[in-house]
Amino acid sequence: MSMQKSAEIAARLDRLPPSRTVWTMVILISLGGVFEFYDLFFTGYVAPGMVQAGLFKPESLGFFASLGPLKVAGFGTFVFATFAGLWVGALIFGYVADMFGRRVVFTWSLIWYMVCTAIMAFQSTGFALNIWRFIAGVGIGVELVTIDTYISELIPGQERGRAYAVNQVICFAVVPVVAFLAFILKGTQPFGLDYWRVVILIGTVGAAVVWILRRKIPESPRWLARHGRVEEAERIVADIERRVGAEKGVALPPPQQLAPEKEGRGSLKEIFGPLYLKRTVILSIFNMAQVIGFYGFAAWVPTLLISRGIHVTHSLEYAFIIAIANPFGPLLGTLFADKLERKTQICGALVAMAVVIAIFSQSSSPALLIALGVLFTLASNIMSYAYHGYQAELYPTRIRARAVGFVYSWSRIAAAFAGLAIGILLQNYGVPGVAIFIAASMVVGIIMILLGPSTTGLTLEKISH
Secondary structure: OHHHHHHHHHHHHHOOOOOHHHHHHHHHHHHHHHHHHHHHHHHHHHHHHHHHOOOOOHHHHHHHHHHHHHOOOOHHHHHHHHHHHHHHHHHHHOOHHHHHOHHHHHHHHHHHHHHHHHHHOOOOOHHHHHHHHHHHHHHHHHHHHHHHHHHHHHOOHHHHHHHHHHHHHHHHOHHHHHHHHHHHHOOOOHHHOOHHHHHHHHHHHHHHHHHHHHHHOOOOHHHHHHOOOHHHHHHHHHHHHHHHHHHHOOOOOOOOOOOOOOOOOOOHHHHHOOOOHHHHHHHHHHHHHHHHHHHHHHOOHHHHHHHOOOOHHHHHHHHHHHHOOOOHHHHHHOOOOOOOOHHHHHHHHHHHHHHHHHHHOOOOOHHHHHHHHHHHHHHHHHHHHHHHHHHHHOOOHHHHHHHHHHHHHHHHHHHHHHHHHHHHHHHHHHHHHHHHHHHHHHHHHHHHHHOOOOOOOOOHHHHHO
């Protein structure tokens, strides 16, 4: 009976028309994601300040200095610690949103990484900096998985693509803010602190706002119904229906009948069963491939510009100009997010990334480097919103968070080692070596996505069956 009720609630959500009520929920969840993106993307922009402070010299790195033989006992260890923490958060703790609910995990994982990042900002050795970066990364990894799951379950099927695009427009809007702060604060000591410490702390202060905003976001009715809390789910859906009906001034259309999910709360081993194994393998390999391009460029852009002959001060200025493009990729996506098949959007963006990075590696003109950086950023962020939505659609409610956490975790660990690999390639082969590495990874990503199912415009329940 509870599974039938769950299907009825899902059908009621999916028949909701576009409305301010629904989009307010998307915006509030996205505002929570803003601070994860701030935290993720400050990595590349605080790098010059951390390096100049001597935090990545062997004597400051402690255990991490053992990476010296790999020629990356430096900033690469910070990138490694970041993504290792994200990997643990997504893989080991991704399931908690399936157990305790989307809303509570959304809130407490935010508090977790906010506190840990604030502590990290006051560390005086590379070793301590990397340790706290790893611990903070665990919280960020959990949060990113929860947001993807949350949005997919609250938003009607015909608007899901645009919801992910809008989500990432809002989240990526913070990237130029980080770049601008790093640029204008470079060489200063606000409040007697190094500029990079202030850049980090600004994000932790802002994240406290989400503690207030979270009160206006309901728990996922799909999750509540799956866990036998049907009355709560009914109450939330009825309130959403009432507000949408009042806003539109018309009666809502009758819900379509959906096939109920199977009984049980699901387990991690289900993603390796006959129905989902192919999806799990495809998405795991895809995530390892796509992140090499996405973070390989985003986290290293100031350093890559320096390697193309740009002065360190100008590299931050140019990186800021490139960073302005971040929200415009998904903003363009709002025009076609639910019109083009998700797979087409992902593959088209990957092709563009491979071509642009190849040209970037052979260029030296500042104007051309900036233009290519902007194009790469636009393409990578179209790819980003499309695949975040795509992977959340491929699994049922009972295992969605842990499944997304598992497949997404491979992008985190791949990014950790990609940071080390890019450090090696950059030192030994320059930007062309990095470009070949990124382009080859994009080809692998395209092949994987072509093997996956289509999802655009379908209900979550139909996709999962």
